[in-house]
Amino acid sequence: MTQPTLVVSLPPHEASRVSVATIMWSVVIALIPALIAGFLTFGIRSLVVTLVAVAACVVTEHFVARVLLRVETTPVSDGSAVVTGMLLAFNVPAGIPLWQIIVGSVVAIGVAKMAFGGIGNNPFNPALIGRAFMLASFPVDMTTWPTPGAARLFSWSVDAVTGPTPLSLVKEGGADVIASGSLPGYWDLFVGTIGGCIGEASALAVLIGGVFLLARGFIVWQAPIFYLLGLAGVTGVFWLVDPAAYADPLYHLLAGGAMLGAWFMVTDMTTSPMSTKGKVVFAFAGGVLAAVIRLVGGFPEGVSYSILIMNAFVPVIDRHLKPRKFGYGGRS
Amino acid sequence: MSRLPTFAIGGIHPPENKITAERPIEALPPPAQLFVSVSQHIGKPAEPLVERGAAVRAGQLIARASGFVSANVHAPMAGTVKKIDSVPDASGYRRPAIVIDVAGDQEWESGIDTSPELAADITADGPGIVEAIATGGIVGAGGATFPTAVKFSIPEGRSVDTLIVNGVECEPYLTADHRLMLEEAPQLIVGTRLLMRALGVNRAIVGVENNKPDAIAHLSTTLEEAGPFPEGRIEVAALKVKYPQGGEKQLIQALTGREVPSGKLPLDVGCVVSNVSTAIAVYHAVQKGRPFVERIVTVTGKGLREGRNFRVPIGTSVQALIDAVGGVPDGTAKVVFGGPMTGKALTGFTVPITKGSGGVIFVDESEANRGHVRGCIRCSRCVTACPMGLEPYLLEKLVNAGMWDQVEREGVLDCIECGACSFSCPSNRPLLDLIRLGKAETMARRRARS
Incomplete structure (x- = not known):
């Protein structure tokens, strides 16, 4: 009887079905509720900013990995660049000029991630490096918060005002504001009808995603x-x-x-x-x-x-x- | 919901795939030839006692233990010694084996009781039992193949208070021990009593994972009917399902809460662990005079129409088992000898079954190859999985860098090679491979130092 060609490898012969891509795409899914909350609060622009950030991150990673370094170790399909793009977008105001979020994305992936050797080797969170870079470079646009409101759901222009966010209210206003009772209520903060970055609109939406990751065992x-x-x-x-x-x-x-x-x-x-x-x-x-x-x-x-x-x-x-x-x- | 005991650190949940759990044990059609290895145990190979052309009876001693850590080998079936040849074992090393042409008439060595009646009256005393275990060539049938008589010879001045009988069978696919607990519970109980007597303990715990509720229930009722016993109390403990619960140190912790210190033995915390199939082999050796000449082997795989649990004479080739299930299923790309977590991938089918082989698993093409190795993303799944509390990602890096002092300091020798780290890695990194390399190098360096 002929013997089939056999694969010989060391144990274990079983592997968990969880891959890097499984983990990263689960994080993407977990970020969707916060994205929806951002859209409902700040309108269509929040979606566009997020998409541009994701595209810029993916393109940067692909360019650095394939064209500059010619390495195969960072497959873009693993979804990690998508996560970075989403997180970066969630950390900026919806009214940010698109070229600025592109610059932030290039810094996040190109400098904070790929320069250190790609996935797994970056000492600092790439999205946060991108955000810090943007805050230092574009301080005005990074702190111009759109007024929340469902009315402008599909309107491109945002009614941007400089400040306040719930936090800048207490920071700058101090005792007067707290005494006046003009702060947003807990319920507004929780479900999300407040000014701020795209991903900060609703604590509830973030929590839903977090609990999902917890249930999947990834955090x-x-x-x-x-x-x-x-x-x-x-x-x-x-x-x-x-x-x-x-x-x-x-x-x-x-x-x-x-x-x-x-x-x-x-x-x-x-x-x-x-x-x-x-x-x-x-x-x-x-x-x-x-x-x-x-x-x-x-x-x-x-x-x-x-x-x-x-x-x-x-x-x-x-x-x-x-x-x-x-x-x-x-x-x- | 009651909380079942389990071990404290790490652990994983691989898919169980116990396809053959419902299949009763069946006899294998008698093979034409047996390849009986003289080194089926840890320790020195046994010395062959027979020559080419000699007629042997079933159960006849054909190779004698040489030295303290070694084990007797008996003819599993009657026949003629064809030659003493070297036969590749599961690791691919060629080892001396006695090749027997099996005879048509099966005549047993005199003094061996082959009747199926249960012999429940124990007459032997402790040393007598240990001697019968040594004579019968019993070794740890769970896979470790450590000579049982050596394990149960407790050194002067040491004391043991608990015998642990391992019925966990935490490896996926394997169902040999499960079937034995269902079909040979009375023999298992007598075997356990014999081991208790050998150790002089009055407490034994049979640990079984909760995925075998039928075995737990059956053992409990059989125990109730058979007891009480003069030796002491035998309990059955249900354990939460978690791999590698069958690891000696993990099982002791799950059942007694005691933690075997690094580099020490179960003996150091007053325990001795023995597998259920070993306990049954002990029953046969002591009560029936029947040496270790056969074992249960699960032949299984997702591609197989019908997986089976066979009673197999030692020395039967994997090929004979394959023939008995109708050939290698289509699409098979790997054949694993033992369990899928710790077993070995075979290079050929001439490998004979030994006293420690519990399964032959056909792995389909789709699962046979390892995934692409990617960069470590520091997800810490290997750290969470390790039942010894080690950091496999770090050991991998240190071994790769050849930083041997640090490899040793990070506890590489504590690794029990369960494979939980490699299993968990989302980047398919060869963690266990490199850790094993690190263990080998560390051992070599220790030897060189002393």
């Missing part, structure tokens, strides 16, 4: 929860000390990019620590930093910088906070 609950805990802890202390001058922690959790950052950027696989212990420290310290920047720093919003700063600590955290090894004592 651990500790990362977002400890980030939010750190943020709520520090803002809570300030609020307890002087409730007249500081917004309460719930406001801080729901306003701005806290939810988006906690669920989609603190949880970024490549730029966060490997052990769960490490993820806890990374996330909690990030949350504390975000609160400090918001309360005493120069910006009304501190989420992106808090995460970028913590990204730099990942190698140190990985070296010192290791998983508990079997057979060396210690509790489970």
